[in-house]
Each structure stands twice: as structure tokens, then as C-alpha cells.
């Protein structure tokens with residue numbers, strides 16, 4: 001029998017029928033991989049392989065709209081020192097610096113850091129958030145599509161709380177676990193578009209809006225807001241009608257998600273990505 005690594009509840013459910021390794025906790029809604037990925041194995045993959053496989057995601061500018069959106073959200077608080085966890089080549093840091101933030105990043109990938117320093121001239125600590133030894137002087141700590149890749153994400157949120165000044169803000173963007181589970185089940189059950197489930201996102205950990213709210217509250221954060229988050233700009237991946245259609249589709253889905261979120265008084269979230277912002 002497996003227990004939930006967050007709340008210790010006994011796990012009986014698979015998260016998704018087709019993925020035997022993915023488990024879902026019925027108590028806290030955390031989704032996690034049942035098999036043991038050792039911390040060292042996971043970290044080595046980010047240190048040595050992540051850049052080669054995924055650098056294009058950072059270099060073609062498709063995340064620019066997401067970065068600007070996150071910074072607009074953070075502008076309601078004090079603009080001062082910002083720490084971005086899993087910053088890669090530091091493109092978010094560059095966008096933040098333009099808006100007046102004093103920026104620092106953390107990333108385990110030497111190649112990402114090297115390119116980040118060369119292209120962007122940003123200060124990036126090589127390692128993990130657990131390795132980073134600093135005092136509580138940050139006004140903002142950000143995790144953009146990163147938390148689900150971290151070995152024990154709840155410890156990262158706890159560390160972020162330690163590094164933030166009182167009144168500082170945490171910002172987390174993450175795939176909406178319920179959206180990805182739902183689509184996976186529907187497409188698999190009806191054998192529709194068999195290539196689609198491969199594009200649904202399940203990292204080592206996946207979070208629902210309820211789990212994220214609880215995680216932040218458990219770590220002493222207040223004024224917690226969960227919202228649908230805009231989708232990255234796929235048009236940046238190249239040219240063509242398919243991409244224009246795909247962009248129109250994702251923008252329409254986001255708009256519908258925002259409308260439903262408002263009508264349901266923040267109880268229904270159907271977007272593919274969510275964001276959480278909260279105050280220490």
C-alpha cells in the first residue's frame with residue numbers, strides 16, 4: 001500500500017487508468033508518480049539533459065506573454081528583490097529587470113546558466129532551492145512551470161516562505177491536473193485522436209487548484225488567489241495556418257475558462273494551466 005507523500009493518506013486510486021504509475025490522493029488531490037525516482041537521478045536529468053531536450057522552449061520567445069502576465073500580477077506588491085526558481089536561461093529575469101526588479105535565479109543546469117549569463121547577463125545560482133542559503137530578503141519568489149518537477153515540491157514552498165520578507169509574494173504557474181486527467185480519460189476511453197494523450201502534461205507531481213490552495217495555506221500564506229493562466233504563444237514555434245488555428249483555439253479556451261471561473265465564483269477551473277499568487 002502506498003501513502004500520499006504529502007498528507008500520508010492511504011492511496012487506492014490511480015490518477016489515470018492508462019498510466020499505472022500515476023497515483024491520486026483522494027484526501028489532498030495530489031497526483032504523483034508511484035515509482036521511486038531518487039532525488040539524485042531526477043536532479044542529474046535536469047543538470048545534464050534538460051537543456052538539450054527543452055532549450056527551444058526558452059529560446060523562441062513563446063513564454064514571453066506568460067512572463068509579462070506573471071509580472072503584471074506581481075506588480076500589486078512591492079517591487080524589489082525577485083528570486084526565480086528553475087529560471088533556465090533567465091528570460092523571465094530579463095523581463096522582470098525591465099520592470100524594475102532586482103533579480104536572481106536558481107537552476108541546476110550548467111548549460112542553461114552559461115547561455116543565460118552570455119545572452120542575458122543575469123545572476124543565476126547553480127543548484128537547487130534546497131542548496132540555496134540566503135536570508136529572508138526577497139519581495140517575490142516565482143516558480144513558472146517548475147514546481148511539478150521538484151522532488152518534494154512542498155519543501156520548496158516552505159523554503160520560499162523562509163526566503164520571503166513579510167508581505168512578500170509567491171507566484172506559482174502549474175499545469176491544471178484536473179484538466180489533463182479529464183482529457184486523458186475522455187480521449188483514451190473513446191479512442192479519439194490517439195496522439196492527444198501524449199501531449200497532456202503529467203510531471204512527477206501534478207496539482208489541482210484545491211491542493212495548491214491547501215499547500216500555500218499550510219505554509220502560512222494568506223490572500224491566496226488561484227486563477228486560470230494564459231497559454232504560451234504557440235505562434236512563436238513557426239508559421240502556418242495550423243499554428244494560427246491552434247493559437248485561436250487556445251485563446252478561446254482560456255477566455256472560456258476565465259468566464260467560467262468568474263461565473264462559478266472561483267470553484268470551476270477548466271484551463272490547461274493555473275496560477276497561484278499569495279502573500280507571506
Ligand SMILES: [Zn+2]
Pocket residue numbers: 004005006007008009025026027028029030
Ligand atoms: Zn494527500
